[in-house]
Amino acid sequence: MFEFEILKKSKKSRARAGLLKTAHGVIETPAMVPVATQGAIKTLTAEQVKAAGSHILICNTYHLHLRPGEKVIKSAGGLHKFMNWRAPLMTDSGGFQVFSLGFGKDLGVSKIIKGEIKRSIGRNEQPKSLVITDKGVTFRSHLDGKKIFLDPKESIRIQRDLGADIIFAFDECPPPHADRYYVRESVERTHRWAKVCLKYRNSKQALYGIVQGGRFKDLRVESARFIGSLPFDGFGIGGELGGSVSAMKKMLAWVTDELPKDKPRHMLGTGHLQDIPAIIAAGADTFDSVVPTHFGRHGTAFTSSGRLNISNAKFISDKDSLDKKCGCDVCVNYSRSYISHLFRAREITGMQLLTMHNLYFFNKFVENIREKIKKGKF
Amino acid sequence: MFEFEILKKSKKSRARAGLLKTAHGVIETPAMVPVATQGAIKTLTAEQVKAAGSHILICNTYHLHLRPGEKVIKSAGGLHKFMNWRAPLMTDSGGFQVFSLGFGKDLGVSKIIKGEIKRSIGRNEQPKSLVITDKGVTFRSHLDGKKIFLDPKESIRIQRDLGADIIFAFDECPPPHADRYYVRESVERTHRWAKVCLKYRNSKQALYGIVQGGRFKDLRVESARFIGSLPFDGFGIGGELGGSVSAMKKMLAWVTDELPKDKPRHMLGTGHLQDIPAIIAAGADTFDSVVPTHFGRHGTAFTSSGRLNISNAKFISDKDSLDKKCGCDVCVNYSRSYISHLFRAREITGMQLLTMHNLYFFNKFVENIREKIKKGKF
Numbered sequence: 001m002f003e004f005e006i007l008k009k010s011k012k013s014r015a016r017a018g019l020l021k022t023a024h025g026v027i028e029t030p031a032m033v034p035v036a037t038q039g040a041i042k043t044l045t046a047e048q049v050k051a052a053g054s055h056i057l058i059c060n061t062y063h064l065h066l067r068p069g070e071k072v073i074k075s076a077g078g079l080h081k082f083m084n085w086r087a088p089l090m091t092d093s094g095g096f097q098v099f100s101l102g103f104g105k106d107l108g109v110s111k112i113i114k115g116e117i118k119r120s121i122g123r124n125e126q127p128k129s130l131v132i133t134d135k136g137v138t139f140r141s142h143l144d145g146k147k148i149f150l151d152p153k154e155s156i157r158i159q160r161d162l163g164a165d166i167i168f169a170f171d172e173c174p175p176p177h178a179d180r181y182y183v184r185e186s187v188e189r190t191h192r193w194a195k196v197c198l199k200y201r202n203s204k205q206a207l208y209g210i211v212q213g214g215r216f217k218d219l220r221v222e223s224a225r226f227i228g229s230l231p232f233d234g235f236g237i238g239g240e241l242g243g244s245v246s247a248m249k250k251m252l253a254w255v256t257d258e259l260p261k262d263k264p265r266h267m268l269g270t271g272h273l274q275d276i277p278a279i280i281a282a283g284a285d286t287f288d289s290v291v292p293t294h295f296g297r298h299g300t301a302f303t304s305s306g307r308l309n310i311s312n313a314k315f316i317s318d319k320d321s322l323d324k325k326c327g328c329d330v331c332v333n334y335s336r337s338y339i340s341h342l343f344r345a346r347e348i349t350g351m352q353l354l355t356m357h358n359l360y361f362f363n364k365f366v367e368n369i370r371e372k373i374k375k376g377k378f
Numbered sequence: 379m380f381e382f383e384i385l386k387k388s389k390k391s392r393a394r395a396g397l398l399k400t401a402h403g404v405i406e407t408p409a410m411v412p413v414a415t416q417g418a419i420k421t422l423t424a425e426q427v428k429a430a431g432s433h434i435l436i437c438n439t440y441h442l443h444l445r446p447g448e449k450v451i452k453s454a455g456g457l458h459k460f461m462n463w464r465a466p467l468m469t470d471s472g473g474f475q476v477f478s479l480g481f482g483k484d485l486g487v488s489k490i491i492k493g494e495i496k497r498s499i500g501r502n503e504q505p506k507s508l509v510i511t512d513k514g515v516t517f518r519s520h521l522d523g524k525k526i527f528l529d530p531k532e533s534i535r536i537q538r539d540l541g542a543d544i545i546f547a548f549d550e551c552p553p554p555h556a557d558r559y560y561v562r563e564s565v566e567r568t569h570r571w572a573k574v575c576l577k578y579r580n581s582k583q584a585l586y587g588i589v590q591g592g593r594f595k596d597l598r599v600e601s602a603r604f605i606g607s608l609p610f611d612g613f614g615i616g617g618e619l620g621g622s623v624s625a626m627k628k629m630l631a632w633v634t635d636e637l638p639k640d641k642p643r644h645m646l647g648t649g650h651l652q653d654i655p656a657i658i659a660a661g662a663d664t665f666d667s668v669v670p671t672h673f674g675r676h677g678t679a680f681t682s683s684g685r686l687n688i689s690n691a692k693f694i695s696d697k698d699s700l701d702k703k704c705g706c707d708v709c710v711n712y713s714r715s716y717i718s719h720l721f722r723a724r725e726i727t728g729m730q731l732l733t734m735h736n737l738y739f740f741n742k743f744v745e746n747i748r749e750k751i752k753k754g755k756f
Contacts, residue, residue, distance in 0.1 A: 040720055040727040047707070048423075068719040072695050076715055084711045317450050329425070333462045337454055341446040342418060348726055349418040 002165070002206035002233050004264040004285075010378050014256050014283030017373040020056075020264055022088045022165035022206070024080060027055045029264065029285040030373075032271060032366050033090060034293060034359060038063050039073075039083045041359075042293055043352045046084045051329060052356050053363035058090040058288045059083075061158055062097035066141050066148075070161035078163030089164040090288070093155045093197075093210070096238065096269065098130065098139050099173045120179040132172065134189060152196035160202055166266075168236050169197035171210040176240045183214040187223050194227055206233035208266060211255050214240045220251060224258035234264040237284070241270060245278050252282030259283075273302055273365065280369055281378070292358035297351045299343050302361045308336070310354065315340035328360035380543070380584035380611050382642040382663075388756050392634050392661030395751040398434075398642055400466045400543035400584070402458060405433045407642065407663040408751075410649060410744050411468060412671060412737060416441050417451075417461045419737075420671055421730045424462045429707060430737035431745070436468040436666045437461075439536055440475035444519050444526075448539035456541030467542040468666070471533045471588070474616065474647065476508065476517050477551045498557040510550065512567060530574035538580055544644075546614050547575035549588040554618045561592040565601050572605055584611035586644060589633050592618045598629060602636035612642040615662070619648060623656050630660030637661075651680055651743065658747055659756070670736035675729045677721050680739045686714070688732065693718035706738035 003021040010016065018029045034041055034049065037060045041049045049057070059079060064070065076082040079089055131138040136151025155170035171190040174183050190212045201207045209232035213220035227235060237255050241248040252267065259265060264285045271279065271289025279287050292302065301308040303323035308315065310322075321331040322339065330339075330353045342350030372378035381399040388394065396407045412419055412427065415438045419427045427435070437457060442448065454460040457467055509516040514529025533548035549568040552561050568590045579585045587610035591598035605613060615633050619626040630645065637643060642663045649657070649667025657665050670680065679686040681701035686693065688700075699709040700717065708717075708731045720728030750756035 038719075038723040038725055039716070040725045043726045043730070045426075045727060045730060046711070063723075067723055068694055068715070072715060072719070075695060076697055076713060082713070082716050082719075084716070316446055317453060319454055333424070335454060335460070337446070337450060338417070338460050338462070341416075341450070341460075345416045345441075345445055347416055347418045348421045348729070349423060351726070352421070352423060352730075 004234065004262070006262065008374050008376070010281070010373050011376065013281035013378065014253065015280050015369075015373050015378055016283065016285065017370050018264070018285060020088070020285070023204070024086060024088045024165055025055070027088055028370060030280045030366055030370055031056060031286050032276070032292075032362050033058045033266075033286050033288040035060070035288055035290045036083070036085075038067070039079065041355070042297060043348065043355050048352070048356055049085075049359065050087070052359035053367070054359055056088040056090065056286070057085060058092060059162070059164065060097060061091045061094035061155065061162065064091075064162060065094060065158050066143055070158045074161040074163070080163065088166070090166040090266075091159050091162050091164040091168070092268070092288075093159070093168040093170040094150055095137075095155070095171045095210075096173045098137050098150060099175065101129075101139070101142055120177050120182075122179055122182060132189075134192065137172075152193040153200050156197050156200040156207075160205065164205065166206045166208060166234070168268075169194050169207065169209045169232070171212055171236075171238060173239055174212070174214060176243075178214060178240075180214075180216055180219075183212070183216060183219055187212050187219050191223070191226050194230060194232075198230060198232070208232055208234040208236045208264075210236040210238045210268070211259070212239045213255075215242050215247070215251065217251075217254055220254045221258055224255040228259040232263070234266060235259050236266045236268050238268040245275050248275065249278045249282055252279065252284065256283030271362075273362070276362075276365060277369060280366075280373075289362070292362045293355050296355035296358040299350075299354065300358075301339075301354055302358050310336065310340050310350075311343045312340070316344070322354075322357050323361065326357065326361060326364070328357050330354075330357040330360070382612065382640070384640065386752050386754070388659070388751050389754065391659035391756065392631065393658045393747075393751050393756055394661065394663065395748050396642070396663060398466070398663070401582070402464060402466045402543055403433070405466055406748060408658045408744055408748055409434060409664050410654070410670075410740050411436045411644075411664050411666040413438070413666055413668045414461070414463075416445070417457065419733070420675060421726065421733050426730070426734055427463075427737065428465070430734050431741035432737055434466040434468065434664070435463060436470060437540070437542065438475060439469045439472035439533065439540065442469075442540060443472060443536050444521055448536045452539040452541070458541065466544070468544040468644075469537050469540050469542040469546070470646070471537070471546040471548040472528055473515075473533070473549045473588075474551045476515050476528060477553070479507075479517070479520055498555050498560075500557055500560060510567075512570065515550075530571040531578050534575050534578040534585075538583065542583065544584045544586060544612070546646075547572050547585065547587045547610070549590055549616060551617055552590065552592060554621075556592060556618075558594055558597075561590070561594060561597055565590050565597055569601070569604050572608060572610075576608060576610070586610055586612040586614045586642075588614040588616045588646070589637070590617045591633075593620050593625070593629065595629075595632055598632045599636055602633040606637040610641070612644060613637050614644045614646050616646040623653050626653065627656045627660050630657065630662065634661035649740075651740065654740075654743060655747060658744075658751075667740070670740045671733050674733035674736040677728075677732065678736075679717075679732055680736050688714065688718050688728075689721045690718070694722070700732075700735050701739065704735065704739060704742070706735050708732075708735040708738070
């Protein structure tokens with residue numbers, strides 16, 4: 001069972017408020033989707049994630065395929081039961097991890113992103129640990145170096161066994177700064193693979209196609225038109241975002257203008273707080289983000305008056321809550337002083353409290369935008 | 379406000395069931411007191427600790443004195459408010475940590491305990507990083523090497539600022555395997571210090587005196603008589619336990635037979651599951667234990683059919699709960715398979731789930747004994 005109902009469209013932007021209906025419940029959109037990479041939101045129980053106001057999570061097909069393996073999860077009755085998450089779930093296709101692990105390791109893409117090396121990645125450049133052909137991708141497990149082959153059919157099979165409500169087509173995610181020739185070849189491959197994924201879909205899971213095209217307008221538009229013409233239940237927007245909010249906003253607009261208006265759109269792997277209004281304004285209904293959880297584990301609290309580095313000495317005697325305007329369990333019960341102490345004393349409970357607060361804060365942030373859209377005020 | 383009411387005494391043993399009444403609530407005894415060393419049960423929030431059935435915690439004066447310092451905690455409104463624990467709290471005197479850190483480091487006591495070195499610690503042996511005189515102890519912080527002086531007056535002052543319901547007198551905890559001459563001198567010092575602690579007591583906190591005397595019957599009896607004759611609100615039993623359950627049982631009996639019958643007794647720093655019935659049978663009303671939390675973080679689950687090493691490969695596809703007979707949130711909602719996966723994938727959530735379960739399991743274990751005592755069946 002999968003339905004998307006649009007309740008209200010913004011007049012001033014591409015934003016819309018809607019309902020995403022799945023067999024495991026209905027979620028209101030726009031919504032942030034926290035990332036439960038290995039089947040858990042790091043440092044939290046499922047109960048705590050729910051209490052923080054999250055209603056949908058995304059898990060990582062690549063990681064779960066390697067460990068514990070989809071066989072274990074299928075035999076447990078699927079991912080929902082396995083991880084005690086009785087609400088909607090997504091799984092990504094595994095493509096992003098395969099490519100990012102390969103390119104990050106062998107071609108130093110992380111250095112290119114950071115600006116330490118200035119160059120593009122050319123069409124014939126391939127990381128050593130990754131062999132990409134039209135058939136699929138051969139790569140090595142980051143856990144034990146074992147050779148693994150993934151292709152569209154295999155990705156859909158794994159995702160079927162995992163059993164999420166929404167799954168994604170297997171795409172090639174080209175490295176950021178890939179040149180036009182590289183991206184063109186890659187987009188064409190992603191398009192061929194999209195059709196294979198549709199062939200192996202099943203009626204129990206919604207399947208989202210993925211639009212690629214990097215930072216090139218013509219390729220993005222072409223990809224959105226092609227993927228948008230296929231009978232997917234929704235659409236993911238992946239790949240390079242452009243490096244700035246305005247570039248991302250433009251890129252998203254190229255794509256959403258071409259996609260079917262009545263189907264849901266998911267923005268893959270983004271969600272810095274300051275980008276969220278732009279993501280929603282450009283017409284994304286959901287987006288997955290590691291920001292609240294990742295920053296929480298590393299001592300950053302998001303608040304209505306900006307970020308706090310909670311380990312900072314000035315917080316050790318600060319009796320206020322993290323955010324006076326926040327109504328989360330953490331802000332009601334704990335002080336900056338205590339959480340600062342926990343971080344300085346390297347107590348895991350500190351990471352937990354910040355993760356809970358950050359999730360709640362991001363969820364509220366998105367909820368406020370949602371309410372504004374509904375009232376025609378966004 | 380502090381009262382101890384004995385509801386029922388066992389006829390076959392020294393065990394009793396009672397109520398410990400403090401300004402922050404009443405707890406039923408016998409009770410296990412989990413250890414929140416730095417003001418948090420590791421990996422859990424206060425809400426999760428309560429949900430696991432714990433009603434009283436003990437914090438560590440030495441650790442909290444060093445970080446964040448009692449000044450911060452006092453200004454936060456005391457330890458209860460600081461750590462969001464609105465139920466009874468204990469703090470130890472700091473003595474144990476001072477001595478164990480010094481002896482462990484400089485005299486290799488840990489090797490003596492493990493049997494790697496066979497010898498006693500003599501009267502004139504002192505660790506380099508620790509100077510013990512009749513006045514008090516000078517030692518170095520394990521965090522930054524700063525010199526710190528602690529004496530009975532200072533320990534009571536720090537504990538007053540921390541603000542727990544039950545505090546302990548500052549004692550000297552001699553190293554295990556200390557010889558008779560060493561222990562005799564040390565016991566006498568502890569007795570002198572006990573009187574100083576009473577001088578600085580306050581009416582808001584219950585003060586427990588500590589019985590020492592190592593493995594020597596005459597010294598234990600002497601210490602119990604002396605400390606028992608002083609107007610403490612309750613009594614701690616500290617120091618060497620004898621190395622076996624039967625030795626510990628004997629030692630405890632020497633002591634509890636000498637202590638006032640109407641006052642509560644706390645067994646310091648013990649609580650392996652198999653020892654708990656003996657501890658209670660010997661007449662301890664409370665005891666603090668790191669066992670459920672420490673083992674939980676390291677992957678051991680306690681169950682009605684024995685211990686599980688949850689990382690073991692056989693659990694990865696085991697769909698049962700940790701313990702079929704357990705009604706805790708973890709056993710109701712999560713499988714061995716999932717928790718095993720979390721440990722293998724190094725997810726903190728796994729440590730959290732095992733800690734919750736183990737606390738619940740130990741609390742239930744003690745509760746069962748308590749109910750048996752009440753029914754005259756222990």
